[in-house]
Amino acid sequence: MSENSFKHMSVTDLQAVMANKSHVVVDIRDANSFANGRIAESIHLTNESLPDFLREADLDAPVVVCCYHGISSQQAAEFLISQDFTEVYSLDGGFTQWQTQFPDDIER
Numbered sequence: 001m002s003e004n005s006f007k008h009m010s011v012t013d014l015q016a017v018m019a020n021k022s023h024v025v026v027d028i029r030d031a032n033s034f035a036n037g038r039i040a041e042s043i044h045l046t047n048e049s050l051p052d053f054l055r056e057a058d059l060d061a062p063v064v065v066c067c068y069h070g071i072s073s074q075q076a077a078e079f080l081i082s083q084d085f086t087e088v089y090s091l092d093g094g095f096t097q098w099q100t101q102f103p104d105d106i107e108r
Helices: 011-018 031-036 050-056 072-082 094-101
Strands: 007-009 024-027 063-066 088-091
Touching: 007 011, 011 088, 011 094, 063 072, 063 094, 072 088, 088 094
Parallel strands: 007 088, 024 063, 063 088
Antiparallel strands: none
16 A cells, blocks of 8 residues: 655646646546636546546656645545556645636636
């Protein structure tokens, strides 16, 4: 049994690492919310896209899970850790916080 657990990341910290494209951002919100605005280059992770993501992802690349407010992303981050991802973060404040702090960094 692994002792690894996910970590937390602030939207400010995520914005700082976005420039070097070192982190993969996955967004678990519903399709309509994702279509209406998302963190640039984020991947929409749904029950349908999850198997492909798990098969194709680099397990050693840092993954940041984004939801609405940073609550359900914690369960999703824990799940990814259980799937052998080594570095997983839950985005504190979620997309709501991102949208408030970085309105110019939203892709539609």
